[in-house]
Structures are given as structure tokens and as C-alpha cells.
Amino acid sequence: MGGELIYAFRVMRLPLLDAGGAEIGKIEDLVVVPGRTGQPPRVTGFVASSQRRRIFVNAARIAELDADGVRLRSWDIDLNPFKPRPGETLIGKQVIDQQVGSGERVSDIGLIEKTDGRTTRWEVAKVRLASRHTLRRRPSYRLVEWTEVARLFAANTAMEAEAARLRDMHPSDVAHIVRTMPIAQRRQLAESMDDERLADVLEELPENEQLRLIEGLDLDRLIGVLEEMEYDDLADLLGEMPRQQRAAILEAMDDDEAEVVTRLLSYEESTAGGMMTPELVILGPGSTVAEALAEIRHPDWTPSIASQIFVTQAPFKPPTGKHLGVVFMQRLLREPPGMELRHCIAENVPTVAPDIDDRAVFEEFASYDMLAIAVVDEAGRLLGAVSVDDVVDRMLGAGWRLRHRRQDRAVGEVVGGS
Incomplete structure (x- = not known):
């Protein structure tokens, strides 16, 4: 369907299919995030109902979207409940039927499929507007460029939008981008990320940079983020904190988790105990x-x-x-x-x-x-x-991430210029 407009309202009626083509759910909505300056909003995933749950299906996991349905690349599916995040917009729930100007409403969103040979993505290209006239029974429609109604897809803040755009990237790649930012922007981005995502990114940064990134978070938010980290990474981070701050965090944590981390902190860093994780099958x-x-x-x-x-x-x-x-x-x-x-x-x-x-x-x-x-x-x-x-x-060695500065700069230039 590359090059043709795919209408969101049509997609929201399609079945969700596994890699073999068997129906495992129904598409209910599409999740989009704003593009960078001059770039169109893009679809990051789909909200589907499956096994009586509303779940999120990352766009990167979609092999094909056609009249038969939205087909996954594999048979496995993440059944964790869908939770909307800052910077994201739900096309069905938040955009369709919104009023635009005087007398017009959004009736549908036209998407276009883009592929680079390895990955496929979907971008917002057109918006169909409907208007009703007192002398006509049926509404009239017109198709406009997304740029004419860009506010429909805008995030509350620039950093919310950036956090949403980075959400489907690997945490290691996000960490590279974060390290190209001034410290003030890093902290704004950290505040815009949800706890789990920020924890994933922290695990990809050296401990000294982790400390600078979380410096502005209040204790409740900090505890929420730290409790999402892997135990071994969390112990390494706490080991770099001043004793008073570490004690305050351990005191505020869940008792069982604090006990696990305290036990890990008791081992020397250069030992098996200092490297191990207790999270096992x-x-x-x-x-x-x-x-x-x-x-x-x-x-x-x-x-x-x-x-x-x-x-x-x-x-x-x-x-x-x-x-x-x-x-x-x-x-x-x-x-x-x-x-x-x-x-x-x-x-x-x-x-x-x-x-x-x-x-x-x-x-x-x-x-x-x-x-x-x-x-x-x-x-x-x-x-x-x-x-x-x-x-x-x-x-x-501890400095291996620092040796990626050249790569960080290259990634930052690509991101900044996109």
C-alpha cells in the first residue's frame, strides 16, 4: 500500500493478526507523536483489544498493513495494558471529530506508508475535514495537508514531544542522544519520560552521568524510577551516591527491594557478588x-x-x-x-x-x-x-561508554538535522 493514502478510520476496524495470519485481536486506535520541525507526525503504534485487554502494539512489530488486517512479524504479543503517555496523541479518541476553525470537524486522517527497505513506518499526510451547511443534508468534505492543522498533533511541551519521538528507539541509542544535550535539556527530557523509560536510559549511561540526570527529580519520582531499574544497575548507581542520599533512598524504598539492594551493596565491586543480579527464573x-x-x-x-x-x-x-x-x-x-x-x-x-x-x-x-x-x-x-x-x-571497563562520544556526536547531528 506504499504511496497510497491509508485512512485511519479504516485501520481502526481491522483485525490484529499474528505472523501466521490468525486473528488475535481488533485494532481500536492509532498512536502518533509529533515530528521534528517541518516533519509530519508519525505512527508509533496501535491500540488493540486482545483477550479482553487494551494493549499497545509497537509499529516496529508490524510486518504488513492491508485490507485483511494488521499483521505482526512474530507470534508473541505483549499483553501489558495500554497506558497513554505524555506527547502521544490517539487519533480516534483525540483527533477525529475535533473542531477545526469555524464549522469544520476532522472526519478522518490520511496516512502514508514509508519504507527504507528494512523498516516500514506510517506518517500523517492528509486530514479530511467535514463541514455541514443548513441547506444541505449531507456534509461536504475537503482534504488538507497536515501542516494546516498541525496543532491537532502538538505536544504540550517540546520535551514531551522529544520523549515521545524517542520512545520506540533502543535505550542505548536514546542514551547516545541524551548525552549530546546540554544538562538542562537532559533534565527536562528526564522529567518528560515515564519511570520505566527513564530507568532503561539510565542503565545505558555511566554512573556519574546518571547522577547528573536525576539530580532535579523529587524523592517520590526518583524512587519510582529507581524501582524500575535492574537490581545490579541500581546497586551500582546507589554505590556512587553520597551516603546520606543513599540512606534516604533505601529508607523510602519498598522493604523487600531495599533488602535486596543492601545485600548487593555489601559485595566488593570487582567480585562475582558485585556483578550479579538476583532477578532470575x-x-x-x-x-x-x-x-x-x-x-x-x-x-x-x-x-x-x-x-x-x-x-x-x-x-x-x-x-x-x-x-x-x-x-x-x-x-x-x-x-x-x-x-x-x-x-x-x-x-x-x-x-x-x-x-x-x-x-x-x-x-x-x-x-x-x-x-x-x-x-x-x-x-x-x-x-x-x-x-x-x-x-x-x-x-x-568503566570508561567504554565515554569512548562513544564521537558516535554520540554523529547521532546528535543526524537527529538534529532530521
Whole structure:
């Protein structure tokens, strides 16, 4: 449908299809964000109803949009409830039927499909306006350029618009862009991001820059952001804070989360304990292959953590009961759904103690080709795991992100000139 106008009202009546073409929901609305100066608003995603929930489907996950429906690139779908964010506009709910000038209302939005060979996006191109006259039964219509009614898609502030535009980019790319901004603009952008998104971006920045970025946030907002961070990244950040500020944050956090972070802070930075994360997929030996596969399907798990199930005795939250071993995802795919994990545990899989130095951890990864390695205390309890991405970060050294300044500038020039 490239080059042709696609009308939003028509899209909002289409089914949502999985990669095989089976219907899994209905499209209800389209989410757009304003473009940069002179650029048209673009569609960042679709609101759909699926399994009695209103969910958000990122535009980057759409393989095809045609008369048959909106088809996904894959079979998996994120069922987290849709929540509108600052800077976003819902075409159906907020734009269609809005009054424009005197006597005209928006009746539809014309989108155009753009592709660069690798990705496809949809931009607002035209707006159809309807007007009624006292002497006519039917309304008359006219099609105008989006620029004539640009205010329909405007965000409340420039930074809200920027936060919305960056929302579907990888956090690492957003971090590169953030670092090109003056500190005042960085903080304005941070205030415009939701907690989860800001946490993702913080995790991609060096700790000293994280501290500067969150400096202007009040305690309640700061706690909301920090609680969205991965535990190991959060511990690294808190470790760089002044003692009084760190104590105030730990006091304000949820008791269970504060306990986890305090335990991580007790380990030296250059040890396995200082690198590990306690957020793992942990099940008991009596759990089944089907239950394990259901657990690792959760979209929040990183690939390195979701590659294996840690099997322990109860309790199943670090520090756990006795660590029994791991079951790798490949084994799960080969066994019947009802088989218990006790029969799938891999043999001769190494573990490390929390106090061994990071060099020894690197050698274990190199020797056994692991994606994550268990950290076990003297009593045999599972404390957490070191993942391969943590190892890569540590091996590159604390200054590796700073060495991307040239790349940051290049990204900033592209963004600024787009």
C-alpha cells in the first residue's frame, strides 16, 4: 500500500493478526507523536483489544498493513495494558471529530506508508475535514495537508514531544542522544519520560552521568524510577551516591527491594557478588517443562537470563534453598511438557562464589561458554547469577561508554538535522 493514502478510520476496524495470519485481536486506535520541525507526525503504534485487554502494539512489530488486517512479524504479543503517555496523541479518541476553525470537524486522517527497505513506518499526510451547511443534508468534505492543522498533533511541551519521538528507539541509542544535550535539556527530557523509560536510559549511561540526570527529580519520582531499574544497575548507581542520599533512598524504598539492594551493596565491586543480579527464573525440582517454558516467555527477561532455569529447593527467592542446578532452554524444547525439571538438570555446570574476583568469573565464562553463571554461597544457596552482558560491560571497563562520544556526536547531528 506504499504511496497510497491509508485512512485511519479504516485501520481502526481491522483485525490484529499474528505472523501466521490468525486473528488475535481488533485494532481500536492509532498512536502518533509529533515530528521534528517541518516533519509530519508519525505512527508509533496501535491500540488493540486482545483477550479482553487494551494493549499497545509497537509499529516496529508490524510486518504488513492491508485490507485483511494488521499483521505482526512474530507470534508473541505483549499483553501489558495500554497506558497513554505524555506527547502521544490517539487519533480516534483525540483527533477525529475535533473542531477545526469555524464549522469544520476532522472526519478522518490520511496516512502514508514509508519504507527504507528494512523498516516500514506510517506518517500523517492528509486530514479530511467535514463541514455541514443548513441547506444541505449531507456534509461536504475537503482534504488538507497536515501542516494546516498541525496543532491537532502538538505536544504540550517540546520535551514531551522529544520523549515521545524517542520512545520506540533502543535505550542505548536514546542514551547516545541524551548525552549530546546540554544538562538542562537532559533534565527536562528526564522529567518528560515515564519511570520505566527513564530507568532503561539510565542503565545505558555511566554512573556519574546518571547522577547528573536525576539530580532535579523529587524523592517520590526518583524512587519510582529507581524501582524500575535492574537490581545490579541500581546497586551500582546507589554505590556512587553520597551516603546520606543513599540512606534516604533505601529508607523510602519498598522493604523487600531495599533488602535486596543492601545485600548487593555489601559485595566488593570487582567480585562475582558485585556483578550479579538476583532477578532470575527460579523453579523447584517438581515444576514441569511446561511451567518453565511459560516462565521464560515473559518479555521482561533478557535473553541471557531466559536461556536457563535455575532449579533450587524452597524458598525460590534469593537467597534460595539449596541450589540443585540449571536446565537449559534447548533441553526444555526437547522434552514433553509434563516432565519434571529434576530429570532435566544439566551435569557439570559450574557455579561461582560471591567473593571471587571478576577475572576468575571471566575465565569460567570462557571455559564453559555460558550465558549466565550461578553465584552460590558456602551453604549452597543461590544468591544470583552473573550474565554475559554484565561480563562484557566489566571487561570493556568503566570508561567504554565515554569512548562513544564521537558516535554520540554523529547521532546528535543526524537527529538534529532530521
